[in-house]
Amino acid sequence: MGVVTVSKIPVIEMFGPTIQGEGAVIGVKTMFVRTYGCDYRCSWCDSAFTWDGSAKDKVRMLTPEEIMAELLSLAGNNFDCVTISGGNPALIGEAMGTFIMGLHERGIQAAIETQGSRWQEWFNDVDVLTISPKPPSSGMKTDWEILDGIMGKLHDKGKAAHSLKVVVFNEGDYEYAKAVHKRYPEVPLFLQPGNEDVTEEGDISVRLLGRLEWLFNQVIVDPEMNRARVLPQLHALIWHNKRGK
Ligand SMILES: C[S@@+](CC[C@H](N)C(=O)[O-])C[C@H]1O[C@@H](n2cnc3c(N)ncnc32)[C@H](O)[C@@H]1O
Ligand SMILES: Nc1nc2[nH]cc(C(=O)O)c2c(=O)[nH]1
Ligand code: SF4
Numbered sequence: 296m297g298v299v300t301v302s303k304i305p306v307i308e309m310f311g312p313t314i315q316g317e318g319a320v321i322g323v324k325t326m327f328v329r330t331y332g333c334d335y336r337c338s339w340c341d342s343a344f345t346w347d348g349s350a351k352d353k354v355r356m357l358t359p360e361e362i363m364a365e366l367l368s369l370a371g372n373n374f375d376c377v378t379i380s381g382g383n384p385a386l387i388g389e390a391m392g393t394f395i396m397g398l399h400e401r402g403i404q405a406a407i408e409t410q411g412s413r414w415q416e417w418f419n420d421v422d423v424l425t426i427s428p429k430p431p432s433s434g435m436k437t438d439w440e441i442l443d444g445i446m447g448k449l450h451d452k453g454k455a456a457h458s459l460k461v462v463v464f465n466e467g468d469y470e471y472a473k474a475v476h477k478r479y480p481e482v483p484l485f486l487q488p489g490n491e492d493v494t495e496e497g498d499i500s501v502r503l504l505g506r507l508e509w510l511f512n513q514v515i516v517d518p519e520m521n522r523a524r525v526l527p528q529l530h531a532l533i534w535h536n537k538r539g540k
């Protein structure tokens with residue numbers, strides 16, 4: 296019985312350059328690679344096409360070299376950061392590690408968006424690692440043992456700059472974010488208001504800013520959140536629910 300090495304990555308979309316709209320590196324110019332498949336099914340997922348089957352025919356199995364070539368043909372030298380999101384990119388093993396090495400060989404930084412349900416060895420090589428555990432409104436249940444394991448390994452190896460990002464839709468989610476903060480007090484925590492309608496067309500910025508103000512007001516009166524940072528989804532303020540931005 297041989298070991299099967301999976302050398303390809305399921306890619307649902309690549310786009311950019313755009314501006315990173317969330318979390319620790321908000322405002323940075325970046326390309327996006329979005330992988331297909333997720334082990335979660337968040338009720339409010341803004342990228343459900345990565346797992347609900349609606350875009351299955353658009354998935355391409357690509358080698359790290361093919362992804363690199365496509366990024367270069369999309370943007371030339373007009374970027375030095377690639378954000379890998381999904382879906383859950385942590386479902387992908389060695390091939391992702393190879394891809395990240397290729398980025399580094401070209402002096403390009405790798406940022407990852409994942410929910411903290413799976414560990415991969417290549418997390419150690421990521422430049423900007425965002426772990427986004429899911430609050431109750433998502434309908435998902437956090438496996439704290441797994442999350443503790445991931446946070447512990449990141450802490451021990453001390454290599455990847457990592458942060459936590461919790462999406463908050465309501466009071467219950469806010470309490471969850473506080474529990475996350477208490478559990479991992481040394482890790483930078485970003486709070487992001489939820490987008491309650493990811494299909495609405497047109498300008499949603501006023502609705503999103505209303506939710507941002509609500510979240511500001513939660514944090515402002517809360518002495519247990521003195522270090523949390525509250526940020527909008529900047530890209531959604533500018534480009535609304537448009538895909539590929
Ligand atoms: C689409 S997910 C993909 C990466 C990974 N599966 C995760 O959830 O972290 C990227 C980010 O978008 C956030 N997100 C998804 N739907 C959202 C919504 N309706 N409002 C605000 N943030 C949302 C997620 O919480 C996550 O931080
Ligand atoms: N501009 C922009 N910033 C983002 N930050 C995280 C995103 C994601 O979908 O993971 C995202 C996205 O889709 N677009
Ligand atoms: S974990 Fe991320 S990609 Fe998966 S369903 Fe939730 S928000 Fe969507």
Ligand SMILES: [Mg+2]
Binds near residue numbers: 341342
């Ligand atoms: Mg997004």
